[in-house]
Amino acid sequence: MNKSKRLVELMMVINSKRVFTAKELADEFGVSLRTIQRDLLDLQELGVPLYSEVGAGGGYKIIKERILPPIAFTENEAIAMFFANQSLQYYNDLPFETDAKSALNKFHHYLTSDVKKRIEEMEQRFVFYTQQRQQSSPCLQLLLDASINQQVVQITYDSIKGKSTRTIQPVGVFSQNGHWYCPAYCFKREDTRLFRADRIIDATIVEEHEGVNLSKFNIHNWSYMGKEPEKVSLKVKLSREGVKICKNDPFLEQSIVVEQDGIGRLYTQITKPDLEYYASFFISLGKHARVEGPEQLMIEMKKILGDLNDIYL
Structure with missing residues (x-):
């Protein structure tokens, strides 16, 4: 076995062993x-984080995280990987923010000059825009772990109604419209709840x-996870503009029927x-949406409009 092949296989072996002796x-x-x-x-000089201990119980240990062996990429694969990573650039917080930046820097450093030039040209022609938010989500990594x-996890949650302490068990995290969300089992409610990650100002395991x-x-x-909440039938008549706005919502989009003149029904x-959420949503559409049902939604909308009337009139 030649040396280069042996080094690659050696890197994979020590990644799996973590603790070993040179004789082994x-x-x-x-x-x-x-x-x-x-x-x-040689592996240490390449950046593999090894350290040795002397004595009867001595040997080698790999510190920090495991190091992946070298991977060969085609030019198009390299560009795809670079832009996949770069698509995260508009998020203020990531659960692996430091690692993502480090990986992108390493990846770019080892690209050939012609591939770097092509990427620099593409950066002026191609970008993943994500709605950028100012709110910080400092607990993302802890919630994901x-x-x-x-x-x-015990969290301090700063909702619209004020701060509260909750004990939750996270299911995961996801991003939508520039916000990070954490669905979790809430021990207080004994059911699932969806938490905005930027409103979680403190979290402890x-x-x-x-x-x-x-x-x-x-x-x-x-x-x-618990008892499925009762559902009601939503019926809404939409103008052409209303159709376009509702199609921006991934849940509503699949339920819109568009007629030949461009107006739609939901x-x-x-x-x-x-x-409560949909009452505010359809009020925001103004004349471009007319709710025809359910009655409970129309009552909720009238309540909101009545509160606005008390403020401004």
Whole structure:
């Protein structure tokens, strides 16, 4: 086995072992102890975070995170990877922000000059715009780790109604319209709730709190862990402008029927807890949406309009 191939295989082996001796590796690769020690020095110079301990219990350990072996990319794959990473640039916070920036810098550093030039040209012609928000979401990494490890978290939540302390078990995190969200089981409500991550101003893992079994739930099917809320039929007549606005909503878009003249009708099922949200939403459309049902939604809209009337008239 030539040296370059041996170094790649050696990197994969020590990633899996984490703790090992030079003799163990020498026996496994069928080379001398001195050869394997030189190989380990070469890997350290390449950036593999190894350190050695002397003595009876000594050996080598890999510190920090595991290091991936070299991966060969075609030119188009390299460009695709660069722009996939760059698409995150408009988020103020990421659960892996430092690592993403580090990976992008490393990736760009080792590209050939002609590929770098092509990327620089493409940066002027191609971009992933994401609605940029000013709010910070400092607990993203903790929430993501807690969802993966099925841990309970105590949070301080700054909602519209004020600050409160909640004990939750996160299902995961997702981004929509520039905001980060964390669906989680809320122990106070004994059901799932959706939390805005930027409104979680503090979070701590609670080791002693017994969690619930969320193994059957993930970021795609978290909505109804407990009793499914009652649904009502939504019926809305939309102008041409109303159709365009509602098509920006991924949930409403699939339920719009557009007629030949461009006006549309919206037929779908919504849950009762969402009535307040949709009341405000359709009021914001003004004359471009006329709600025909359910009655509960129309009552909620009239209540909001009455409150506005008291303020301005």
